Amino acid sequence: MTRIDIPDFGSLLAPYIGAIPEASQPAFLSRLERTAAERYRGWAIQLPEHKAGLLACAEREDEIATRVETVLPASSAEHTDLINQYIEPARDTYYQVFSALPVIDQLAIQANAERQGARAWRDIADQLEDPHIIEELLLCASIEEASADYLDKLIAAE
Numbered sequence: 001m002t003r004i005d006i007p008d009f010g011s012l013l014a015p016y017i018g019a020i021p022e023a024s025q026p027a028f029l030s031r032l033e034r035t036a037a038e039r040y041r042g043w044a045i046q047l048p049e050h051k052a053g054l055l056a057c058a059e060r061e062d063e064i065a066t067r068v069e070t071v072l073p074a075s076s077a078e079h080t081d082l083i084n085q086y087i088e089p090a091r092d093t094y095y096q097v098f099s100a101l102p103v104i105d106q107l108a109i110q111a112n113a114e115r116q117g118a119r120a121w122r123d124i125a126d127q128l129e130d131p132h133i134i135e136e137l138l139l140c141a142s143i144e145e146a147s148a149d150y151l152d153k154l155i156a157a158e
Contacts, residue, residue, distance in 0.1 A: 004105045006112045007097055010120065016090035024079035026124055026137075028090075030068035031083060033117075035091040037061035039098070039110065046103055050154055057147040064117075064140045071133045104158050107151050114148035117141075 010017070013032070020028045040058035044051040074080040098106040118141040125137035 004101065004108060006109050009094070009097075009113050009116050012093060012097070013090050016086040016093070019086050020082050021075070021079055023075040024083065026068050026072035027074040027079070028083045028087070029117075029120065030065040030072075031087045032090060032094065033061045033065040033068070035087070035094060036110070036113070037065070039095070043103065043107065053150055053154065057150060060143045060147050064121075064143050067136050067140055071136045104155060108155055111148045111151035111155065114144045114151070118144035118148070 017025055017028060037058040040054050040061060044054035044058070047054065074083055097109060101109070121137045121141040121144065125134045125141075128134050128137070
């Protein structure tokens with residue numbers, strides 16, 4: 001594995017996240033989770049020997065998205081329109097980080113991104129009062145870390 005620079009995804013994606021009103025930012029982030037799920041599905045094709053584990057990571061990303069969409073949906077149709085407007089350029093910016101890198105380096109970046117995502121869900125939970133929503137977001141953080149742990153093991157074995 002080469003020396004790689006791992007970005008702060010919150011800063012990298014801030015122009016897109018910041019374009020969404022705060023109340024609907026979790027819904028935007030949930031859509032980003034679905035783009036990560038697609039990345040995992042692509043890696044599963046590239047690394048068939050790790051297909052089952054990578055597809056499990058994709059399922060976890062989708063699970064996070066569904067949980068967040070359930071407890072913190074976009075707060076208005078206008079916000080949904082903004083999410084739809086900014087999700088594609090945000091996804092492209094996220095994907096660009098991985099371009100031209102060997103797959104193993106991409107997975108190392110993704111493992112770190114999962115941990116950054118876990119911190120983000122905890123940070124959002126810290127700002128809320130509803131115990132059910134807090135519990136869901138803390139669970140999402142743990143789910144993120146499960147994928148990061150899997151990727152760390154995969155990388156160590158390569």
